[in-house]
Amino acid sequence: MSEPEASLEQQLRAAMVGCRVRVFPAFPSPAELFDGLAAACRDLGIEEWDQYAERGAVARLEAEVGELLGKPAAYFPSGTMAQQVALRIHADAAGNRRVAIPDLSHLLRHEDDGPRILQDLQVEHITTGREIATKAHLDAIPGPLAACLVELPLRDAGCLLPSFEDLTELSDACRQRGIAFHVDGARIWESQQWFDRPLAEIAGVADSVYVSFYKGLGGLAGAALLGDEDFVAQARLWRHRMGGTLYRSTAEAVSALVGLRDRLPRLAECVEWGRQMAAALPAYVTVQPQVPHINTFLLYAVGDPEAVNRRLLETVTADSLAFSLPWKAAEEPGRVVTEVTVAPNALALDPADIAGRFATLLA
Numbered sequence: 001m002s003e004p005e006a007s008l009e010q011q012l013r014a015a016m017v018g019c020r021v022r023v024f025p026a027f028p029s030p031a032e033l034f035d036g037l038a039a040a041c042r043d044l045g046i047e048e049w050d051q052y053a054e055r056g057a058v059a060r061l062e063a064e065v066g067e068l069l070g071k072p073a074a075y076f077p078s079g080t081m082a083q084q085v086a087l088r089i090h091a092d093a094a095g096n097r098r099v100a101i102p103d104l105s106h107l108l109r110h111e112d113d114g115p116r117i118l119q120d121l122q123v124e125h126i127t128t129g130r131e132i133a134t135k136a137h138l139d140a141i142p143g144p145l146a147a148c149l150v151e152l153p154l155r156d157a158g159c160l161l162p163s164f165e166d167l168t169e170l171s172d173a174c175r176q177r178g179i180a181f182h183v184d185g186a187r188i189w190e191s192q193q194w195f196d197r198p199l200a201e202i203a204g205v206a207d208s209v210y211v212s213f214y215k216g217l218g219g220l221a222g223a224a225l226l227g228d229e230d231f232v233a234q235a236r237l238w239r240h241r242m243g244g245t246l247y248r249s250t251a252e253a254v255s256a257l258v259g260l261r262d263r264l265p266r267l268a269e270c271v272e273w274g275r276q277m278a279a280a281l282p283a284y285v286t287v288q289p290q291v292p293h294i295n296t297f298l299l300y301a302v303g304d305p306e307a308v309n310r311r312l313l314e315t316v317t318a319d320s321l322a323f324s325l326p327w328k329a330a331e332e333p334g335r336v337v338t339e340v341t342v343a344p345n346a347l348a349l350d351p352a353d354i355a356g357r358f359a360t361l362l363a
């Protein structure tokens with residue numbers, strides 16, 4: 001029996017794997033990756049395995065992240081678990097299950113209703129659609145709240161960020177009402193250039209912060225929760241209760257340490273490269289936001305997803321250059337959308353040339 005023909009998207013992704021050059025993050029083969037991790041262990045002096053998230057590379061990672069963000073840190077195997085734990089701790093402390101979260105938050109759009117089903121949280125939308133949460137939004141929610149969550153940046157809105165002044169004002173408003181302020185900082189590393197402040201100052205506005213190790217830092221997996229000593233102690237307890245204290249997490253922790261060492265210093269360059277590429281696009285390609293806030297943003301254009309992706313497959317195959325992910329139908333009929341993430345490997349390319357390739361693809 002013959003194998004079914006691969007879908008267009010499957011063909012595209014397979015073609016991208018074989019490309020010599022990519023704009024978006026490139027992930028090596030398992031053999032290449034583990035060779036790199038072995039070398040990193042020697043370079044970093046990692047000689048001890050962690051055990052149940054204690055000692056070794058995990059302890060070192062917690063210490064480095066804690067120093068960068070100015071708060072004690074607890075390692076977690078996933079952000080989904082980490083953020084539910086954070087909200088659970090705040091809700092239990094307040095004796096109140098009500099939390100304010102943007103309706104575009106990852107917790108509400110991509111986690112199968114986990115916060116409500118598993119943690120019995122009652123969600124109020126602090127914003128709906130492509131809006132950044134402000135004090136005015138919080139003021140519009142009457143009554144007691146256990147926590148207010150903001151996603152920095154709001155990924156499903158094109159990675160939008162507030163001004164630091166608006167963020168601080170919202171934080172102050174939470175404290176005045178006795179509401180815990182939690183930052184979903186999955187891409188906080190990429191956001192530092194926008195705020196133009198040390199990471200510890202950005203994290204300092206929050207009672208608790210979640211960070212990811214596999215997005216901008218390019219790690220294998222993993223996350224961390226940060227807060228005061230009591231919060232982190234409770235986080236470790238809930239991590240164990242929820243099955244998150246894995247026997248070994250050394251590989252993930254070493255890959256995160258490599259990301260902090262090698263990728264974090266280059267993220268500001270990636271943001272600037274993305275802005276240059278976005279500015280060079282023709283008027284018929286819409287950038288959301290118009291000037292990207294971080295190195296990830298959305299592109300919109302008139303078109304049919306299948307037609308655009310067929311042209312993309314031809315270009316990727318001919319040039320061995322993966323400059324765009326597959327396009328999808330946008331919310332508005334007759335338009336297509338894709339997400340662009342600029343990785344350090346793009347910095348060797350000319351942003352105007354890549355903009356020209358998008359222009360040709362979408363003309």
